Amino acid sequence: MDMASALASLSRLQHPFSRQRSGWLLAGTLALGAIPALAQSTSGVDGVWSGTAQSNGQQVPLKLEIHGEGDHLQAALLNGKQRSASSSGSYTDGHLALQFDYYANSIDASLKDGTLTGTFSSRGRSIPFTAQRNTKAEPSSPNPVNIGGDWEVEVKSSKNESAWTLHVKQSGPNVEAVIQRIDGDTGSLFGEWRNGQYEVSHFTAAGPSYAVLRPQADGTLQLVTPAHGGTTQTWTARRPQQARAAGLASPDDPLQHTRLSNPSQPLAFSGKTLDGKTISNTDPDFKGKVVIVSIGGSWCPNCHDEAPLLESLYRKYHDRGLDIVELSFEEENQLANPTRLRAMIQQLGLTYQVLLTGTPDQLNEKITGVEHLDSWPTTFFIGRDGRVKAIHTGFAGPATGDAHRDLEKETDALVKKLLS
Template sequence: MRFPLLSAAFVTATLFPQLLAAQAAPPSGRWYATLEPVTGLEVSFGLKVEEKGGKLSGALLNGASESRFTSVTWDGESLVLALDHYDGKLVARRREDGLAGTFTRAIPSGTVEAPFRATRVAPAAPKPPRSSLALTGDWGVEMGEGEKASRLLGTFRQEGGRATGTLLGSTGDYGPMHGTWDGKTLVLTVFDGVFIYRLDATAGEGGSLSGTFRARSGVPAPWKARRLDAAGAATWLPGGGSIVRARDPQARVSFSFPVAPGKAVSLDDPELKDRPVVISISGSWCPNCHDEAPVLEELYRRYRGKGLAVVSLSYEYTEDPERSFRQIARFRERHGVTYPILFAGTTKSASASAPISLLEGWKGYPTTLFLDRSHRIVKAHSGFDGPSTGARFAAQKKELEEAVKGLLAR
């Protein structure tokens, strides 16, 4: 009768530690996740956790788009995926069926919290389209109803039953949306650490689309779209260079903001005086500004030897300078920015701040200003079309470079 007892003890002594070790091992690999900021609103995304040399790293996935976490930690119980550049994080614990946890992020009114779950089981492959209606192309989108309706441009692509794309407005695009298209029903979502969007639609008569758009609050907004040819797509939205302009083209821009506590930068400083300057009205919390920063850095490195200066004016969520400078530093580090980024104030008071107060038609972030050597605004551009917009991203980079060349030639 002692043999079974010894066997049980042996099993307990040998296998139980192995089980604990397996549970304590970091949850490396690919995860398929769903965020639910409000009941009934599910937004899909992916997680990738990698271990190399005992160190963890990872990325937030939206279709083929990858955004690296600033850090990944695992203490045997909790997985922390940091999005420090957005002052946010995903924290999860293991469950029998995968991971479960919460996304949190600081915003002006407090903190956003949303539960999420993740599994290693990939969703079923989308079924191929059941109709001949192709999704790929540009679509004229009307969001909302009546006087509150606004125009957006939808640019979508399909590969079999998979769909990707984004929406474009006056301040930029809605990020790397991804989902499914079966020829009749469209579902696109994105969660990039800030944007939390879901777009649903069904095909209607004449090849149109209609459905609902929901953001983090979950309040549905009706939308409809029709396909556009190349000419229609080119004129559906006003160009970024025609939305905002200087109220007085002869007025000179002047400001003085801190680049660090106790250290201000002015356009009258020797490094900026009598030089053409590109100014980005930006914010560390703004995904489109994150898309723009590497492009501006590339232009700065390429043309600073010819006299170009670049300055970013960052409008942050709070008046707390410690937090604001911390977030600006994280923004700078993430993109390897070498041009100065100044703390220009809060988003709440931005419209009364120079140089925004000198603008007519200002819509938001980013807005890029091109100043001549006398620091007059000769060109202004609203928004930024990022990598999710495909060919428009390449065209935007070319447009900005041509504007820089024009400044240097004046």
């Protein structure tokens, strides 16, 4: 197989890993390595491009791998070993156009004098960036401080949380961090030790995320995140044992955050399939079955992360009486023409039912009788008697490591128990 064929196969096999968060947006990306053959190419726009994007007043690293020419272009945003592959792309007369249909985002750029200049367009906003081919990374600073392990971030969030969890993996001056909240996680943020701190970030098909981790003399860690208007917010992170000694609350239990106002009442829902058929909880097809109802949207990266687990459960247990329904809340233009949702379904190979239910601001109007319904996704587990047996708020994605693997095992065990 020649290199072009090998790269095409690799692009098809890789699963995009991407994130942009509801509630508050971090920003950023770093990436490691590239395929040598691409790095050596200087024709057209082939190669690995490194640069920065301007987002929320921050310079966010961006790394983009491109291969091909004309209308047969393949590209991917690189973050560590993770790739966010483009759905399609073209390069003609110095103009680059890339589409990431599964998030309805795009890159539009021009190549002039060795510099790629353009914008990343995402949900009504445009993020400018510049990049150059095959640039060398700035070296890290000496004597990196060890921050590896778990931390708890003291917060007062809009979802009534008192703490988030910060997971950090470290290898010398390099770190991979992820912030886990009740509604999900930021995805992997990559960074290096420079000038007394770790700037961690990613730039994926969903957009940029960025934060600063700054070790303190008292053993705590400052977490600095972008805020509206180009300002920043600063939080204090402590080791779990430090947080307990200080009398601080633990992160919320995702099985206790959301609950029914009346547990004896069934979860009422209704939506339309992409073919226009109305489906509701009262349909005879659901009678006597175990049903998972997940509330999400194709704009939601945590929902993209949850979908493969739901699909694996559906394929494993559907013949034993499991049904799965995704209630998708989309913006007005996507409700009228759900191209992003269709692309997400195709990208992830989903075969369970996905229903268009309303716009995100209609969540509590469409789903009634539920307290603290404020996170995407929120997943309801319904027994064969039609009653809700468990509600899980948010989703711990692959970036959270052990938390993700534990959640997969616990969810599988819960479904088996309900089916029995």
